[in-house]
Amino acid sequence: MFRRIFDRAKLGFQPDLQGLHSPFAPWLLGGLLFVALLLRLQGIDVPFADFHSWRQSDTAAVARHFYELEMNILRPQLHYYGAPPNYAELEFGLLPFITALLYHLWGGEAVWIARSVVVLFSIWSILSIYRIAHHFWGTWASLAAAFVLALHPTYVYFSRSYQPDVPMIALALAGLANFLAWRNKGSLFHAVLGCFWLTLAVLVKPPALIFYFPLAIWWFYSDRNWYIAAAYLFFPIAFTAAYIWSIHGIAQHPFVSGLTIGFAGRLLEQGIPLGWFNDVARGLFFYTFTPALLLPVLVGLWRAFSSDAWKWILPWIVGLTAFFMLAGSNVLNLLQYYYLVAIPLVALLVAAALSESERFQDMNSWIWRQSWQKIRYTVLFWLFLAGGSYLVVNTYHWWLPQWWLQGEPWRYELWYNVDEKVLQVGSKLDEITDKEDLLLIVEGTPRTLFHSRRFGWFIEPTLFNDTYLERARAEGAAYLVWMDKDPPPYEGERVWHEEGFWLVDVR
Template identity: 25%
Template sequence: MTPARLFWLATLCCALAGAVLRAKGLHSPIFDHPGWRQGDTAAIARNFALLQYNPLYPQTDYNGPPPNYVELELQIVPFLAATLYKLAGVHEIFGRLISYAFGVATIVVVGAFGRYLFRSAIAGVAAAAAYAVLPGAWYYSHTFMPDTAMVFFTTCALYACARWIVDGDGRSWRLWLPAALLLMVAFLAKPVAVTAAIPVATAALAAFGLRGTVTRAQMWALFALAFVPLAVYDQIVSSHAEWHWASGITKLHVLPSLAGALTSVPAFGAKAVAFGHALKMLATTMAGPVGIALAVVGFCVPLRSRSDALLWGWLGGGLLYAYVVVTVERVDYYLYILLPLAALAIGSLAAWAKERWGDAPPRRATLAGIAALTWLLALGVGYRQIAPYYGWSRVNYVRAKTLDATLAPGALVVMGHYDPSILYTINRKGWEEDPHLWTPFDEQSAIRKGARYFISVEHARLKQTNLELYCWLDRFPLVDPAAAWPVYQTDPALVKTGAEVRWRAFRKREMAGAYAGWRREWKTAPNPC
């Protein structure tokens, strides 16, 4: 067997192992971690299929009656899922399978990338084997989210850009086209991918120098094709979106946090602590303790790649994103873009070890045994990090499905709980709100807009912390008084007799201070309404 065929066989075996690992949880409801993000993604896919089959109009299930357009990245995974929904019906597993396919394909791309960068088949196979068991890549490859697709396209784009810069001297239009198109799709797939511009730029500067980089028309064309469609898409979606998530989070949280860190010593210290927490997430649920240790060593070994600048630029871009964004939005999958880089660093370590100690057959066998044991250790330790993520509440799922079968079809609801996955499973549109913050005035407004049910998912918290709303809702009958999630029928035609009189009496008692100690006494106190 030729070395090339042997490499591809080994890489495909790594991909097969990764595929087996990633199959866990494929049939689970979207209640596993992170249910709130998967709930949004699944809702957008279903709304593409059933309401508006247009990728420029993503909409969620909440914030009132539809349409509820949101400002988000180009919804590649939801739109592909919606296309399958139109052919075979709405089944969330299609969304998981799309991510799954992108996740397994990334293993192969990482292997080919490592082989090319380090001129070593060993580096490529080791990188593919490492990526197959990095816990973050392993887990998130089965979730109904856009991140795995983004990582796939970003990895492909950086691979294509590396080949264009190194092999094409930055002037080949033939190699330019796949690099530019992949970079464009990566940017559209999720904005975090724009950090890939940093390794591309550093690789070009290292290869051609400043003057050679800025005088190449292909470089300007590359970034134009990557950034302009993203800007145009964002402008289109922002023009009709009600929820401005990306720009809103950036303006209200990310930029003020960064400005504070640059102008205030206490804020700088707080951001440094948050950055440490981000790195801890990278070292645990994303790269895993074994993976992060091997990756750090891999960056330290004296093995030159075809573009060291690209690797260091990738690291710098990822860490910069972590410092600016992940210190504010503290979710581990925002660090996903660093995982292919970690796998490549592990590949470089394997290639260096083989060059340094593996010439004689007995040594090669010893190194192979060490590599196998290390891989198994990484697998076991990594799984321990992500095992809790697979858990989901069967009780909540059954309750949500029961409401789907019970409530009037197409009814607008108010759900007293923040969790798009539950609202998605109830299969109704309306509002999801914190029962502590929602007021009778908010509820009246929702009723005037058509809300016909209030689903009290956090009923105990509602009664304990928002007695005013709890007693105001008492004017409406319950669908099932014995239900764990009481559902009030908020149709104005169903208001109980004497409800307004009881409400005014409650307000008088409240103003007189009758409920000052309610938080402490609510479990034993008589019904206040």
């Protein structure tokens, strides 16, 4: 029985060559990439004050400090722990380091440069998902996978959002694509390149480990080259350990992540609360599947689990489930970009669903007369997917739970809106304070501090007190920035600015 389930010869590693002879496929892929690029240019020069701008500001601050202070990828700094240097335990700063290099070439800091780096990583990820899907299902199905990554609203937005998630996905997908190329062609170059990209992906952001779940199955059904397996395990672990050791030795501030805080205790004490299932289902529906792709994904799951593809898709789903459990519902509700790691699998499931259209093609020519039955079947299949998806998109407001609809999570266009107050306050602070002044800003995120181009501190209004203020003063704070109309509870020279803040001299 074990041999029947895990017979390596049945996985179908040989690439499906159907559709390769179509002269239109390269043009379609090129057009798709061009459309993807145009979509990602929306707001390319908008300052980091849109959706999840606090995360973008963090990454942009590291790039700024590489550019202005110390061009050393092993010495990342943040701007909200007081006076520099503010070395912190952060993920490997490949994205901000590349950005800082481009700043040097351009001659200054520019938002469009920073966002363009993420856009290019995104375009690369589309090419990689095309390669992966083509390996299993052929040209037309792989175009469907590329189509999903190119036009997926969540992926499009975060493909121009300045944070390391999309670069991590692009590196991981490139690693998987090159591993499959090695398995198909036996090229050591592809094996080494795949190992290199996956190592970088894990360094850039640890959730890249999720992509090892399908990789392990692909290796199991290959020749089981133990040298390759050792390399794909050793190098990510070794380089990650070396980087952590290097940064830990000089960092004044420990690494903090919503993935790790209290997870073990929460799981032991509470288990998996019922709310987790609801929150994850809501997030998957709107941010990963989207209403338009729900039906193709379900069909793709059915087709995958009725073929040998389930042997690597199921472990991939298990890895994603473990990741969502680790994150917890509170984090997933606040940080929609945690769902990004599931979108490549969605693209492949859509490819699996649409791979049915390959059935009426011949290796050398189209056999129209002998294939009318298959052609009719394929046309009906496409109409079913298109009509069903249209029905879901236009009816989900009626049958979804009402609390799922709170906040209008389907309004992806709202993510591009800019918080003008943050920009105005930051610009004013840059104008009226000296470059060396340290600021203590009472607000929930470090966005204003970033846009002021100053070092300092930020603190939640509910946590602010005299003790914290005195400690900041002792460390060199020059001004308290109070982001409320009511005067701050501190006696000192204070001035109200029409941008919406009080500036208090605390020296």
